[in-house]
Amino acid sequence: MRLISVVLSFVLCCPFDLSLAHAGQMRMIVPFAAGGTADVLGRIVAQELGTLTGNQIVVENRPGSGGNIGADSVARGPADGSVLLLGTIGIHAASKIYKTLPYDPNKDLQPVTILAEVPNVLIVHPSVPAKDVKEFLALAKEKPGALNFGSAGNGSSTHMIAELFKLKAKVDLTHVPYRGSAPALNDLVAGQIQLMVENLPTALPFIESGTVRALGVTSATRSPSLPSLPTIAEAGVPGYDATAWFTIAVAGGVPPATVEKLNADICKILTEPDVIERFKKLGAVIVGNSVVDAKAFVASETVKWNDVIETAQVKID
Structure with a gap:
């Protein structure tokens, strides 16, 4: 019995094989109050990803500091891909408005995919x-x-x-x-x-x-x-153009193979007719890009929004 317990413990904790790391329960951290766009999108993904992988995915709302309280909990959480974050502009590209944060979004988080734009x-x-x-x-x-x-x-x-x-x-x-x-x-x-x-x-x-x-x-x-x-x-405002976007992200230490497997699973559910229709009814445009493209997009958006932050002098102590 003890040997079985030890082997099972290793299987559940192994960070290198997604199917092992995710056996059992996963969590989706939505860093805003329930009822908003991030919450709705996060729950759709959690439901569909849970069905695809056979895991129970519990959605947790952890609002505060423009999403950074929830994001920090993911950054400091287990680096095995079992904890997902519904990420946003504020977390990935506009954190410069804060003088200090308890974590570094650029290092301690990594996008799995850009989920959608609205x-x-x-x-x-x-x-x-x-x-x-x-x-x-x-x-x-x-x-x-x-x-x-x-x-x-x-x-x-x-x-x-x-x-x-x-x-x-x-x-x-x-x-x-x-x-x-x-x-x-x-x-x-x-x-x-x-x-x-x-x-x-x-x-x-x-x-x-x-x-x-x-x-x-x-x-x-x-x-x-x-x-x-x-x-x-x-x-009346020529040249004005901006959309919100949402990611699925994980802790920075999650192994590349796990991130790629998550990317493949999430991109797969984004092609399901029911998911496409649900996103469409919300007015959300599905993206579902690769890990490489997601990182490049976030880097580009960070430059854009940092310029806005500096020009508008938006700073939070």
């Missing part, structure tokens, strides 16, 4: 007297700093894409960070804040119900989910 959408509370982007810009310039925008946290895509909007449009808006999009949206619907530049999948139900008003999408082209809604660029 446009964001500029939404306002119905009490805001602006029916389109041009009217909103006029209002913001008339009352600099008076309009408050919520985000999923400092450095999150909903924060950074809004900061880029402020730069391009030359307007002064006041940032109010939350521990995820869901609580921020609750305050927007309640009129506690005036606007958000929210991920489209999360904002869509509120737009369709009329509880918020959509003024424009942040992507270079219109979204199939809202074909009549203009892009912010065509509606």
Whole structure:
């Protein structure tokens, strides 16, 4: 019995063979509150990956510090690929806004794949007297700093894409960070804040119900989910173009063979018709690229968002 126990312990802990390292339970850390786009995408992947691999994948929401509390727990966790992270711009490409972090995202995390991209959408509370982007810009310039925008946290895509909007449009808006999009949206619907530049999948139900008003999408082209809604660029801010993106990532020490196996499994589920349809309904564009391409993409986006951080002087102690 003791010999069986020892062998089984070795099998479960071995970091070099994914099928062994993942035998039993895995975890998906979503570093934001439940109900946001990251949470929804993370749960879809966890469900489908669990079915494919035969493992139980438990989703844990660990919000705070723009996603960095949850990301830090993954970086410091077991380096066997059994703990996954639903990563974002704020974690992989905009961590420079923080003066110090307890971990180094560039070294202590590694992307497995870029899961998907989604446009964001500029939404306002119905009490805001602006029916389109041009009217909103006029209002913001008339009352600099008076309009408050919520985000999923400092450095999150909903924060950074809004900061880029402020730069391009030359307007002064006041940032109010939350521990995820869901609580921020609750305050927007309640009129506690005036606007958000929210991920489209999360904002869509509120737009369709009329509880918020959509003024424009942040992507270079219109979204199939809202074909009549203009892009912010065509509606008054030329050259403005930004999308949120999400990764599946693991700790930096996870062996390359394990990362590649995870990549193959995740990319496989992203080709399933049911998953494609679910992502499409959310307004998310599936990417599912290679490990090499994912790392190159993150490096490029880090340069882009670090430039925004420096230009806008967005710094958090």
